[in-house]
Amino acid sequence: MKNKTFWIFALLTLSIISIAYSYTRFTNKEEKAEKTVAECHEIPSNAESEFKPTVENKFKPAEKAPKGMVWIPGGEFSMGTNVEDESLCSIKGVTKDAAPIHRVYVDGYYMDETEVTNEEFEKFVKATGYVTVAEQKPTKEEFPTANEEDLVTGSVVFTPTPSAVNLNNFLQWWRYEPGADWRHPEGPQSTIIGKEKYPVVHVVYEDAAAYAKWAGKRLPTEAEWEFAARGGKTGNLYAWGNDLKPKGKFQANIYQGHFPIKDGDTGEDGFKGIAPTKQYAPNAYGLYDIAGNVWEWVNDWYSVDYYKSLAESGKVTKNPQGPSAYYDPSDPSEIKRVHRGGSFLCTDQYCTRYMVGTRGKGEIRSAANHVGFRCVKSK
Template identity: 40%
Template sequence: MIGRIDQKRTSCCTLGRPTDSFEISPYYPLNSSLEDADIVALDLVAIPGGHTHVGTSKSVISGDGETPKRKVKLKSYKIGATTVTNNQFAAFVRATGYVTEAERIGNAGVFRGLLRDKHIEAPSNPAFPWWAIINEASWRAPEGPKSALDGRGDHPVVQISQKDAMAYCKWAGGRLPSEAEWEYAARGALPDPRFPWGDDEPSDNKVFCNIWQGRFPDQNTELDGYYGTAPVRSFEPNGYGLYNMVGNVWEWTSEQFRVRSLSRGAKVRNAQAAKENQIIIKGGSFLCHVSYCYRYRIVARHPLEFSSAMSNVGFRIAL
């Protein structure tokens, strides 16, 4: 049976894009700080194949389908040491002229705490009032038209839909990882840790990743040094040399969201996910907190509508 989602552990993300339109956003020249000379080549880490598992036998957020724990066999593969950066995505756009879905549609989701004008009138989902749909927000201007990428070339690119992420991966000769590949890589050769570094919970005295510290959503003490995204090589890597597998930004996978259960509730949930094209995202983000969105655990997962672009969602390449 699917248990009821604990409202104290609900999500910092919305499930999809509620206000799609087909307005075309104005073109923004690439910021002068993102030059070809600054583009960093993809750093791919080889992950050995073998028998492993995905999921858990003890669910924390039951409605997310974290259970059951099941065995899988993976072939050897490679995965990015970091999420794709603004610099790297800029190289792709320059080479191809690609226009992201947020640019095509004309808006994207922005966490209100990142807006210069905290009281701006913008559409939001009543269930997630800390999110605003901001016109002209895109990967080039993550918080809207008055924002820029100055000083953020090595930060994860955000405001990217799954389609955008797949387009980049195809251009770079790769693909998005499956959920099993993502979890296996995140463990860093540890048998079954809660986090990429082990089982120690992040705290004010133990800062392992970029998550929310304080009281969500109105107070962030920034003890980890960041309010929004952090550079992709911040904090210590895991045993495989992978950075920020949890926290910082959510990461798209290649898989449609589904709950592995034969219950009536699971069938209804899976039908909804299929109808809305919800994709599994992994890793949590800078907005996650143990008291609210405890999804910066390796087995945690969340659905996101495939065309959604948000200021805390990016991606990592695999091949």
């Protein structure tokens, strides 16, 4: 397999990794950008005064929630963040796509208490014969300059570096892996046997939407996802509060140690890499892993200035469905939808988007081993 073609595939698939990494244009001329991971530790802050109280709906269904789901009451809340820096020694402006804070109302709904697991996704595949995008051979239409022998199935896998590196170039710690897919998360020699309760990964947007339709559910809107993640609380930095480690304990599966070097993750939170679901306390609505572990697809198109347009209306936006079109000036050719929640690779040194009001983004047909999803169901 020619390395050149590998990078053709990788550059397309790695658009999914652009979640927080377009920050390089802020750092190219900054002395701080030359710092390695060991030197960069910053704690973000949040001005709660900009948030107005969350007002939950009072209605609660008489019947029990569907198996594996919890009731989210909906209501009016302040959405977004006023944290305009994250990681890499607090370079300003990285999270501006999640500002300004604006008022939103959502109706009540049911939500999966965990990310969709391998065993749940396997039931779907067995029932329908569904083949994920990562399992489909790329076509000449997608890659017209690629040689036929180089068109192989696969996906992108995190690969630690041998030593500390400049964080400007994320291509240093990702690789396109032939044969990587939801059944083989690290490549063809890996397996999900014994990992039935782990979140399914290597799923693209259409894979997640297909599962949701089969299950009689749907993907959440971005507003529904954030309302649920906040758990009825107002203006918290994290889904559990404003302290990353209350009583000295991590509340989510994120990355500790020196990112992204081999054996750099200390596993202080209990896990090095992806974790099974339900390993940490749920939020106030009973949702597990709403921060960290794997990114979650939501239904909204990604637009960098969508929040700005909602805030400028001066009104409470009811049940927003996202912008009518995608817009990412840093990568205008790629079709993207929103990710939420962060992953096991998020770290205070590079990507702190486990903060509840922040956003991610992903090219709709790109997969990686840190992206999954959960579903909702309307009442």
